Structure formats: structure tokens, C-alpha cells
Amino acid sequence: MxxxxxxxxxxxxxxxxxxxxxxxxxxxxxxxxxxxxxPKKIRNRAIRSLENGETFYTRQAGSESLCEAVANYLKNNFKINTCMERVLIAPGCKQTILYALMGLGNPGDEVMLLSPSWATYDAQITLLGMTPVHVPVRRDNYHPDFKSMEEAISEKTTMILINSPNNPTGAVYTAEELKKIVEFAECHDLWIISDEIYATMTWVDWPHISPSTLHGGYERTIVIGGWSKSWAMTGWRLGFMTGPKNAMDAIFKCHANAATHVPTFLMPAAELALTCxxxxxxxxxxxxxxxxxxxxxxxxxxxxxxxxxxxxxxxxxxxxxxxxxxxxxxxxxxxxxxxxxxxxxxxxxxxxxxxxxxxxxxxxxxxxxxxxxxxxxxx
Ligand SMILES: Cc1ncc(COP(=O)(O)O)c(C=O)c1O
Structure with a gap:
């Protein structure tokens, strides 16, 4: 057998x-x-692309204009330093996380999660032969517990995967906490995979901040996002990611050999969505x-x-x-x-x-x- x-x-x-x-x-x-x-105009745009016969293979990372639009969206809304060449469009944020783990990790690595965390992280890390290390968040407000994080680090830890605003806790990490996460990653030489899929949904008086915008964060952070939540496009299976060039070059190989690209006729609609x-x-x-x-x-x-x-x-x-x-x-x-x-x-x-x-x-x-x-x- x-x-x-x-x-x-x-x-x-x-x-x-x-x-x-x-x-x-x-x-x-x-x-x-x-x-x-x-929203209807996004749906109509996809219909129009299909009617126009946009059914062929295309640029693997995503059309130039869509990648450009995502880069501008991230720059304008979240001050994220990126450009079209460093943006990748993939079948859902879920898949971008898998690519980040595949492109940056090795079997045997430990990946730190601040938990409880979205169950997919644990599953993807495990599937790839790495070990998820679940560090409990504070029980009173579900924010990071830095003492427990320090205690959980080992020689094998190569990444920390964070998610703010968070599923399932609803926590939005503060600027001070994100700064400490970046310092922690620098100190232990970790990649930060930052799942920012809920970036537009903060209900408190501190904003969503990407660790990639903080001092020392840019060169080690992979920013993950997508259309599912903010644009109500879960079934479209569209996600985006960006990061420093060396990381994106590695990650791109995973995508090129797994999905090739997302459906050609969905890309113009995804681009239009960014203007809605x-x-x-x-x-x-x-x-x-x-x-x-x-x-x-x-x-x-x-x-x-x-x-x-x-x-x-x-x-x-x-x-x-x-x-x-x-x-x-x-x-x-x-x-x-x-x-x-x-x-x-x-x-x-x-x-x-x-x-x-x-x-x-x-x-x-x-x-x-x-x-x-x-x-x-x-x-
Ligand atoms: C934290 C988190 N990341 C990613 C996803 C999945 O996003 P996508 O639909 O783009 O794969 C979800 C969906 O529930 C989620 O809660």
C-alpha cells in the first residue's frame, strides 16, 4: 500500500x-x-471579461494593472512600501499563507502562532512538516503575551505568523505591540507573516498597522490580504501578498508551480473592487x-x-x-x-x-x- x-x-x-x-x-x-x-458593479465587470473572451493564460503573478492597483491600494491606505513587481495575486488569502510557509520555511522549523488562532495556520504548518508553536494570548483582552512568546522561542523558530484584526479573538494589536513584535522578530531573526485580511475592519480608536511599516519590519514581513472580507468576495478566491524582493522571489516559485495564476477573467473585477x-x-x-x-x-x-x-x-x-x-x-x-x-x-x-x-x-x-x-x- x-x-x-x-x-x-x-x-x-x-x-x-x-x-x-x-x-x-x-x-x-x-x-x-x-x-x-x-457589489453589482464588481460582478458585472467579471461578466464583461468573460463575454470579452478573457479566458487565456496570462502573467503568473497577476495582470500588471491589477498588481499595480494592489500596490497603490496598500501604499495609499496602509502606508505599505511596495510596488507592482513585488505583488502576487493568488487563489485566496489562504493560499498566500501556504505559499509564504512553503517559500520561506523548511521541514522541522517551528512557526510561532499567537493562539487561539485561525485553525488553517496550524494545518498548513503541519502539512509542510513544520511545527506550530501555539503561544496563548492574554486571557483578559486576547492581546500578545510577550513573556510567553520569549519562553516559547527555540533555535528552530524561523517565523511568527500574526493576524490583526484577529479571527477568532476580535483583537486589534496596538502600534506599541506591533513594534514589540517586530523587535522580537529582529532579535530572533524571524520572518513575520502578517495576515491582514480584516485590515479595513477596526472598531477602536487605534488603527490597523502593518508591521512592515515599522522600523526593522519591512525586510522581514510578508503582508497578506485579500478580497474575501472587505469586499464580500469569499467565493471568488482572490488574495494578495507582498514583501521584500528576496522573499517574494521565493514565494513566486511556489505559486507559479501550483496555481499558475488566478482566473484571468476575475482580475479586472478585482481591480475595479479596489476603487469601490x-x-x-x-x-x-x-x-x-x-x-x-x-x-x-x-x-x-x-x-x-x-x-x-x-x-x-x-x-x-x-x-x-x-x-x-x-x-x-x-x-x-x-x-x-x-x-x-x-x-x-x-x-x-x-x-x-x-x-x-x-x-x-x-x-x-x-x-x-x-x-x-x-x-x-x-x-
Ligand atoms: C484570519 C483569516 N485569514 C484568512 C482567511 C481566508 O481568506 P480567503 O478567503 O482570502 O482565503 C480567513 C477566512 O476566514 C481568516 O479568518
Missing amino acids: PSFNKNIDQVGVGFASFFTAPPPDVIRFTVGQPDFTT KNEVDDMTRAFRQRREVIIEGLKDIKGIKVPNPEGAFYVLMDITGTGMDDMTFAQRALDEARVHLIPGSLMKKGEGLIRISYATDIEKIKEGCARIKNWLNNL
Whole structure:
């Protein structure tokens, strides 16, 4: 019998089992994607490209004009130092992370994660024969715990993968923390893979900052982003990445030999999306409002602690005060309160936590919170 990748048994499928639709009477707080359809003019642009017969192979890193547009978007909005030649367009942010790990890492390397973290990171690192090292974030606000990071570093650590604004914690790291992360990476000579897919979604009075813009950060940071969340384009499978030339040259080889390029007829629509400021602002405003509603809805619930979500569209509740573990909590919430939630222990260091995605309409958020409150306060 031929063998398998020896790491395959340690790799899960993330939240896959929680993504199947629950019965219609259940409020679904599990899905981490905007509930908006992609704005019409973006959809129409893709249709036009198909009608124009844009169906051939093209430049592998992405069309020059799209890469140029992404470089300008990153410069203008986040002060990221980049140019068209250092931008790569790939099938989703998920794939760009895989490429960064493939291009920069070696089997046996350790990759530091600030956890709980998006389950895909652990799976990709493991698949590539590297070791994920999960350093728990602070339990009171889900921000980095620098003492634990220092304790977890080893000779084998070559990368730190961070995500701010964060899924699942909702944390937005401060400038001071990002500066410390860059210093930590410099001190231990690490690459920083910075997943900034939720960059436009910050709800606090400090902005999203890319470590690549900080002193010492540029030469060791790979910036990752994509269209899925801010432009409501999850199904399009489009992501972008940029970084210093030596890293991007290595990463480009992974992409050229894996995907060749993203669909030719999607690129003009992706480029147009970058100009759709009003549409993005409307959706961002809706998420901001929903955040207010969920903060209000989760107040005063017996046994639950909820740090205010700072960014993205997730709330991470600490449910340890209920006496239930998170798997039991999620199952009972489904059976008894008819609310569908993600148990934290599907992610390493997520035990005792429950993730709520508030990417759903306000009435459902109100009703879902009321159900959780009634259920727990009457136990
Ligand atoms: C932190 C994080 N990074 C990346 C992704 C995936 O992005 P994409 O759809 O571009 O692959 C997600 C999706 O849930 C995410 O939460």
C-alpha cells in the first residue's frame, strides 16, 4: 500500500463540520463571511471579461494593472512600501499563507502562532512538516503575551505568523505591540507573516498597522490580504501578498508551480473592487452597527465574560464561569437555545472559549443573544 503524507493524520479541516447549515429555526453565528453579495458593479465587470473572451493564460503573478492597483491600494491606505513587481495575486488569502510557509520555511522549523488562532495556520504548518508553536494570548483582552512568546522561542523558530484584526479573538494589536513584535522578530531573526485580511475592519480608536511599516519590519514581513472580507468576495478566491524582493522571489516559485495564476477573467473585477470605496464603506458601517448590537446583547449573562471586540466580525466569549466545557456549551446552545456557535477547542489554546461571528443581520443578532441570555440565566 503506498503511504500518505506522514503529517496528514494531525491535520483537521478547521470548522468544516460547523459550516453545514443548521435547521431553519436555529440562529447561525458560525459563518465567518460577510452576508452581503459582492457589489453589482464588481460582478458585472467579471461578466464583461468573460463575454470579452478573457479566458487565456496570462502573467503568473497577476495582470500588471491589477498588481499595480494592489500596490497603490496598500501604499495609499496602509502606508505599505511596495510596488507592482513585488505583488502576487493568488487563489485566496489562504493560499498566500501556504505559499509564504512553503517559500520561506523548511521541514522541522517551528512557526510561532499567537493562539487561539485561525485553525488553517496550524494545518498548513503541519502539512509542510513544520511545527506550530501555539503561544496563548492574554486571557483578559486576547492581546500578545510577550513573556510567553520569549519562553516559547527555540533555535528552530524561523517565523511568527500574526493576524490583526484577529479571527477568532476580535483583537486589534496596538502600534506599541506591533513594534514589540517586530523587535522580537529582529532579535530572533524571524520572518513575520502578517495576515491582514480584516485590515479595513477596526472598531477602536487605534488603527490597523502593518508591521512592515515599522522600523526593522519591512525586510522581514510578508503582508497578506485579500478580497474575501472587505469586499464580500469569499467565493471568488482572490488574495494578495507582498514583501521584500528576496522573499517574494521565493514565494513566486511556489505559486507559479501550483496555481499558475488566478482566473484571468476575475482580475479586472478585482481591480475595479479596489476603487469601490462607497460600497466597502457601507458594508463596514453595517459591521460597526452590528458590533454595537452584539456588545449590548451579550451584557449581563451569567457565567460569561466578553472582552469588547476591537476588529473583524468576531466575539470570543469566555464561558468557563458556566461550568461547562466549550464543546458541551456549543452542543447545549444548539439543542436548548437553538443557536449555532463555534467551540474554541477546535483551535489550540481555545479551550473554554466560544466564537460568535456577527456577520449576520441585526435582528438575528438580537434574537440570538436573547436566546443565549434566557438559556443561561435560567439554568
Ligand atoms: C484570519 C483569516 N485569514 C484568512 C482567511 C481566508 O481568506 P480567503 O478567503 O482570502 O482565503 C480567513 C477566512 O476566514 C481568516 O479568518
